[in-house]
Amino acid sequence: MSGKIFKFHNDLDTDQIIASQYLLLSNLEEMKGHAFESLDPEFPQKVKPGDYVVGGENFGCGSSREQAPGVLKALGVEAVVAKSFARIFYRNAINIGLPVIVCKELPDDVETGDEMELNMMEGVVRAKGNTYSCTKLPPYMQQILNQGGLIASLNKEEA
Amino acid sequence: MGMTIAEKIIALAAGVPAVKAGDIHTVTLDRMMSNDGTTHLTVDMYRNKLNHPRIADPQKMVFIVDHNVPSDSPKTAASQKKMRDFARENGIDFWEGKGVCHQIMMENYVCPGELIFGADSHTCTYGALGAFGTGVGCTDLLYGMVTGTSWVLVPETVKFNLTGKLPEGVYPRDLMLSIIGQIGANGVNYQVMEFTGDGAKTLSVNDRMVLCNLAVEAGAKTAIFEADEIALEYLAARGRKPKAVFKSDEDAVYQREYTFDLSRIQPVAARPDFVDDVVPVKEVCGVRIDEAFLGSCSNGRIDDLRVGAAIVKGKKVADHVRFLVVPASQEVYLQALDEGLISIFMESGAIVMNPNCSVCWGSCQGVIGENEVLISTGTRNFKGRAGHPSSRVYLGSAATVAASAVKGEICTAEML
Numbered sequence: 001m002s003g004k005i006f007k008f009h010n011d012l013d014t015d016q017i018i019a020s021q022y023l024l025l026s027n028l029e030e031m032k033g034h035a036f037e038s039l040d041p042e043f044p045q046k047v048k049p050g051d052y053v054v055g056g057e058n059f060g061c062g063s064s065r066e067q068a069p070g071v072l073k074a075l076g077v078e079a080v081v082a083k084s085f086a087r088i089f090y091r092n093a094i095n096i097g098l099p100v101i102v103c104k105e106l107p108d109d110v111e112t113g114d115e116m117e118l119n120m121m122e123g124v125v126r127a128k129g130n131t132y133s134c135t136k137l138p139p140y141m142q143q144i145l146n147q148g149g150l151i152a153s154l155n156k157e158e159a
Numbered sequence: 160m161g162m163t164i165a166e167k168i169i170a171l172a173a174g175v176p177a178v179k180a181g182d183i184h185t186v187t188l189d190r191m192m193s194n195d196g197t198t199h200l201t202v203d204m205y206r207n208k209l210n211h212p213r214i215a216d217p218q219k220m221v222f223i224v225d226h227n228v229p230s231d232s233p234k235t236a237a238s239q240k241k242m243r244d245f246a247r248e249n250g251i252d253f254w255e256g257k258g259v260c261h262q263i264m265m266e267n268y269v270c271p272g273e274l275i276f277g278a279d280s281h282t283c284t285y286g287a288l289g290a291f292g293t294g295v296g297c298t299d300l301l302y303g304m305v306t307g308t309s310w311v312l313v314p315e316t317v318k319f320n321l322t323g324k325l326p327e328g329v330y331p332r333d334l335m336l337s338i339i340g341q342i343g344a345n346g347v348n349y350q351v352m353e354f355t356g357d358g359a360k361t362l363s364v365n366d367r368m369v370l371c372n373l374a375v376e377a378g379a380k381t382a383i384f385e386a387d388e389i390a391l392e393y394l395a396a397r398g399r400k401p402k403a404v405f406k407s408d409e410d411a412v413y414q415r416e417y418t419f420d421l422s423r424i425q426p427v428a429a430r431p432d433f434v435d436d437v438v439p440v441k442e443v444c445g446v447r448i449d450e451a452f453l454g455s456c457s458n459g460r461i462d463d464l465r466v467g468a469a470i471v472k473g474k475k476v477a478d479h480v481r482f483l484v485v486p487a488s489q490e491v492y493l494q495a496l497d498e499g500l501i502s503i504f505m506e507s508g509a510i511v512m513n514p515n516c517s518v519c520w521g522s523c524q525g526v527i528g529e530n531e532v533l534i535s536t537g538t539r540n541f542k543g544r545a546g547h548p549s550s551r552v553y554l555g556s557a558a559t560v561a562a563s564a565v566k567g568e569i570c571t572a573e574m575l
Binding site: 023 | 196197203204208209211226234235238239278279280297302305310344348349375380433521526539541542543544548
């Protein structure tokens, strides 16, 4: 499925994805309208389900706030593709069932507004007529993702 | 093949004789901590998403309200009430307003050899006592609370040999910012920082907490010191016993090694908006500030208050500056009262606040406005971290912050 790219800089920290002042709101639905507020206040209106967030190195560094991948998922972001991820964001995204994948070459070749398509299982991204290979998730993590996240996978075990 | 301290802790928690970097293991968690930054979401998931809601062992759980204390709005109050009620209904240890979560954990719970998950990125602080503490999100915390277990990808360990002793007027904060400045904000992503060497012996548990606390700012999964006699003394004074005391084996595998000579470290500051943009304080001297903050899980301990008070004693905070002093816990606050430090701060014009995360997390106390500048002993200086997106945060030691508060612009204590 093809979606529009929203591209962000290296060392993009979780405070930029969702600022501290919104974290104690009741739920992700209340928070999601503030995603990326410091960088692009219109992001929540512009992003459509199926769109992609593309980052550089160390995407999602800083706080462990699960609200960061949470608001992206709540807005319908299909996946986050970056050159590298900070570990807590990476693990949180998988745990809530938001696909994240490392792709070294793509981020430098695309801009916000470009279209891309991700095949998570094959580990490839197609954009601007090119095909980029990504680092596939370890099978253990891919399985959590396939089941819709850690809690869905626990519920399945205990069904 | 030998193992590092971190690998030994994971092996013990996994119930296997040995682990190596890259393995994935299921571990039994020794302890889990959650604060008001995310617990309301954990409780919602517990109530609405689980087929079989249960708590594996309530005695392993600690809930701490420390981020927005006292509550700043009806919505915050509602989220905190959800957390408070859940803790009481389920027999979970509950702390509110007693201090920043990591300080409470170090004062009351953490033991060497434990594997601890905390729903806060600075959980890596616990390595100061030879424990493996790591930050997780609320889904991981929930899974751990329900099953008592989790999965861990065994991280590689990077060795940091510390030699020599910090010069007079130079602090662990300067050392750790210098290390982060050199290795970068993702310098040890997914790795363990193991601090060792003769230089480590010159550092108290409080000093070691500063180094371990900030390890996540270089991307580390955790940071750790061997639980030596200094750590065991801290523990014994608080009536606790280690789970296990580990040393890294002679033939343990390190991904790489660094050596830092403590005697060559100088006062440094991290410039906005990245923790790894570190320069000598003299390069940012003269930057006019609007607010100064002495506190946080990184540098709100008695040592920091002593350093700050010695600098402001008999002087006045600059007219245009708000100087916030926030002890990291009530224990620290009471000791500071005993030592007369609180009077010194108040007489200088500082605003002394209740123990909490305060402006370090930029949502409750001391939030700064458009284009304002803060110098802080807090953990981070990301864009907008302390308030308005156009505001700027510099990070430095307690000495640099206190001196800057008096001068009204960034300076070292020597320049006052």
